[in-house]
Amino acid sequence: MEPVRKKQLIEATLEVMAEVGYHGTTISLISKRAGLSSGIISHYFGDKQGLIEATMRHLLEALKITKRIDDPLKRIDFIIENNFSQTQGASSATNTWFNFWALSLHNEGLHRLQCINHKRLERNLAFSYRKLLKPEQVKNAAASTAALIDGYWLRYSMGSVGNGDFTEEVTRCKQYVRDLITQYAK
Template sequence: MPKVGMKAIRQAQLIHATLTVIDRVGLADASLALIAKEAGVSTGIVSHYFGDKNGLLDACMRRILYELYLAVETHRRQAGQQPEAQIRAIIDGNFDVSQVTAPVLKTWLAFWTNSLHQPDLQRLQRINDRRLFSNLTAQFARVLPLQQARDAGASMAALIDGLWLRMTLAPQPMTQGIEKARALCYHNLALWLNRPAD
């Protein structure tokens, strides 16, 4: 009989191993055997908990998306309630340290690519996109007419995603580009609000 709580421990262990293996060899070469070896378990254990590699990637992305959600919410709770402060917090959450380690970055890229072909991953991607757009638009709508708020939300979401992609593909570590990315987002925010940029 398995120990109480073992399922959660094993799943966390296998998700961590998956991120590590994807970072090292890429998604295409991240076989269940390599992931099992990294986690120190049998391939059968991986299959038992996740079914196949797609199930494991889905679980990894759910974990990363949850950590992104927590990062954004933490930044928002620490910020003032003014719309500008809340939008800055959303920006900061998207560039939080929990989201910029090499294994997470490479898994994000694999997720984006595979979401084009896998309905379950595509659904997760749509949820993430809508959440970002909705959060930004709701804050912009507190100070801008609705259509302008939607345009501002779409613009900021595209900028965040675009900066993410550029930094992920850059040869230097992403941590070196975080402050620049935030500054560019803040500047875009100031333009929408017709205020001088910091």
């Protein structure tokens, strides 16, 4: 039952944060939404902060590459598509990401998660770019692609929270990658 209850609480946290933001989110609201006692949050997560961090780890887990993709261009395409997935574009996830980014500036635990996320994205992109580009272009290509993904996601989400249709943004990111490869191919 523990994994089921934890998932219920994480999903309830996403929903409550989407409705009332971080500062309006309380253990009481989350436990009511999940249909569980507030004591269970303390038992599993310690406090609200622990639950918020677990919720962010849940969203970050969805960004991991879980299957082997040998073709470097297909792997980059997968990374782009995964960052613009329906999971990441849902209004509950979008609002939670906005709160996460703002809070990570002042909260050590969330800042650490943000650094891990940022570094992982750039490392995954660089891994594939190493097979496609001249060595001196890899780091810049990975950093620029990561910034493009974040920028398009942020800009689009701020204007259309909850829509989750990132088709145009995915197309633009993929075209940018192809342009880089054409310009700097080995």
